[in-house]
Amino acid sequence: MATDVFNSKNLAVQVQKKILGKMACKSVANALIDDTSSNVLDELYSVTKEYTQSKKEAEKIIKNLIKIVLKLAILYRNDQFNEDEIALMEKFKKKVHQLAMTVVSFHQVDFTFDRNVLSKLLNECREMLHQLINRHLTSKSHGRINNVFSHFSDCEFLAALYNPYGSYKSHLQKLCDGVNKMLDDGNI
Numbered sequence: 320m321a322t323d324v325f326n327s328k329n330l331a332v333q334v335q336k337k338i339l340g341k342m343a344c345k346s347v348a349n350a351l352i353d354d355t356s357s358n359v360l361d362e363l364y365s366v367t368k369e370y371t372q373s374k375k376e377a378e379k380i381i382k383n384l385i386k387i388v389l390k391l392a393i394l395y396r397n398d399q400f401n402e403d404e405i406a407l408m409e410k411f412k413k414k415v416h417q418l419a420m421t422v423v424s425f426h427q428v429d430f431t432f433d434r435n436v437l438s439k440l441l442n443e444c445r446e447m448l449h450q451l452i453n454r455h456l457t458s459k460s461h462g463r464i465n466n467v468f469s470h471f472s473d474c475e476f477l478a479a480l481y482n483p484y485g486s487y488k489s490h491l492q493k494l495c496d497g498v499n500k501m502l503d504d505g506n507i
Contacts, residue, residue, distance in 0.1 A: 325368075327352070327360035327381060352385075355504070359497035360385065363471075366490040370476055380470050383463035387448070394455050404451055411447040418444060419498050419507040425481060426495040434477040441472035 352360075360381055368377035394400060400408060418440045425432040445468035452460055470476065480487045501507045 325361065325364050325374075325378065325381075327357050327364060327385065353506070355497050355500050356506070359494060359501070362490050362494045362497065366480060366487050366494070367470065369486065369490075370479060371470075380467055384467045387460065387463055387467060390456060390460060391448075391452070394452070399455060400451075401454075404454070407447060407451050411444065411451060414440070414444050414447060416502075416507055419502055423495050423499050423502070426491055429483075432481045434474040434481070437477050438472045438474050441468055444468070445472070 363384070364377050364381045367380055368374055371377055395408060418437075421437060421440060425437065445464060448464050448468075449461060452464075479485055480491055482488075498507065
């Protein structure tokens, strides 16, 4: 009997092994996912699975997210970016930091949630990612980015996630706790 247990850390390790097989070096091996990130990904998986009512779709979205992050880390750590891309990467990091702060703030401060603001920030991140990987990765990676960001930037999904009386309240709390810890640790 198959269990319904999803572990993003194990999935991340599988993805890393596959990537390491093609581009083996010590700096890539250091791209391991930490426990806090793993917990955040597990919560994103759970809320996505509940929202889409599809285990397969949720696994695909989280798997694509992990692949994007790891490939980006591999490119960055192996000095694959030119000067313009490095500048764009710094802008991207700042945008992700702003997104994380907004995610947490909307949860902590009552009546501040604005789905359009979050959706816009997510779509700005999407566009920066497309520009950043354009020279390095295939159209399949662009498709992965679109798959991930189309889901998470969907205004209906965001409204359901942030509904203070909705079924995702505990997931949002755990997500924000993890994101807050990542902010405190300087990982975002």
